[in-house]
Amino acid sequence: MTTIAIIGAGPGLGTAVARRFGREGHDVALIARNRERLEALAADLTTEGVTARAFPADVRDPETLAAALDAAHVTLGPIEILQYSPVPHRDFMRPVLETAPADLIGPIEFSVYGPVAAVRQVLPDMWDLGRGTILFVNGGTAAIPHPDRAGTSIAFAAESAYGHLLHETLAADGIHAAQLVIPGAIVPGHPRKDPAALADALWAIHRDRHGFRHYADDLDS
Ligand SMILES: NC(=O)c1ccc[n+]([C@@H]2O[C@H](COP(=O)([O-])OP(=O)(O)OC[C@H]3O[C@@H](n4cnc5c(N)ncnc54)[C@H](OP(=O)(O)O)[C@@H]3O)[C@@H](O)[C@H]2O)c1
Known part of the structure; x- marks a missing residue:
């Protein structure tokens, strides 16, 4: 069985996705x-x-x-699924008029350079397999920028554009790039925003393979 690499493997969504894809037989990096x-x-x-x-x-x-992704490939075997979902740092979320060029370095490193480095590292595995899934997970500011969270709003827009380009470019290779936007907070016990429910949504995106942007809940929730 192939491997899912979860970038941002923490106690919330990262763990739930590890369990969900692990249950389907994937090894987990x-x-x-x-x-x-x-x-x-x-x-x-x-x-x-x-x-x-x-x-x-x-x-x-x-x-x-x-x-790290290369070590995962060597240890566990080919990476078929890449999930990019590290939780953004608090200091990325400054009001727009208090955001100087230097304040955007972190958000851009985090949401643009990181995804580009990760995707370029795993694509050869996906091309060899003839299939793959690339999952971007973002907060609601990826869809509606928020004036008090300028860094993530700006960087998520770039990450979304990159993901969309991958979606268009890689479809012919059997590689599905998609994004799950989670409006508001992840809420344990919530029917759609509990980590396990979100992991189910990500599994369904991987399985069903249509569309780039998916919403975990209504945008005004
Ligand atoms: N939590 C929410 O309410 C919420 C709301 C909307 C969207 N989301 C999105 O959902 C996804 C998962 O959120 P979650 O809160 O459930 O997170 P999680 O899966 O519990 O943990 C994410 C992990 O990201 C890692 N991380 C942070 N900065 C990193 C860095 N610079 N390099 C590598 N890893 C880093 C942290 O581990 P280390 O500290 O060990 O690096 C953290 O444990 C994220 O994409 C987030 O944007 C979350």
Whole structure:
């Protein structure tokens, strides 16, 4: 079975997606910065019968991110599914009139350079397999920019454009690029925004393979 690489493998959506795709038989490469937390999560998943390994990397360091994905490929085998869902840093969310060029470096590194580095690293596996899925997960500012969250709003627009271009360009190769926009917060127990419900939505996008942008809930929720 092939591998899903989850970039931003934390306790919320990352864990739920690891369980959901692991249940379908995929091996799971867990990527985030904190090695200890990743290894604890990998151990938990292993006790549940999912093959999972930790590959620490900071998405703002493209070389380290590419090296982590390469290590995942070597250890677990070809990566068929890439999910890019690290949770953005608080200091990216400044009001638009307080946002200077230097304040956009982090958001652009995080939401543009990181995805581009990750996608370029995994595409050869997907081309070899003749299939693949690239999943971008974003908050509501990807769809409606918010004046108090300028960094993420601006960088998510660029990430969305990149994803859309991939969607158009890679379809002929059997590679489906899609985005899940989660308006508001992830809410445990919510029928559509509980992490497990969102993981089901991501599985359905991977399985059904149509359309680029999907919404986890109504935009005004
Ligand atoms: N939580 C919400 O209410 C909410 C709302 C709307 C959309 N979303 C989206 O849903 C997705 C998952 O959110 P979640 O809150 O459930 O997150 P999660 O899966 O619980 O964890 C995401 C992980 O991203 C990692 N991360 C942060 N910065 C990173 C970096 N520079 N490099 C590598 N990894 C990094 C963090 O681990 P380390 O600290 O170990 O790096 C964190 O544990 C994200 O795309 C987020 O934008 C979340």
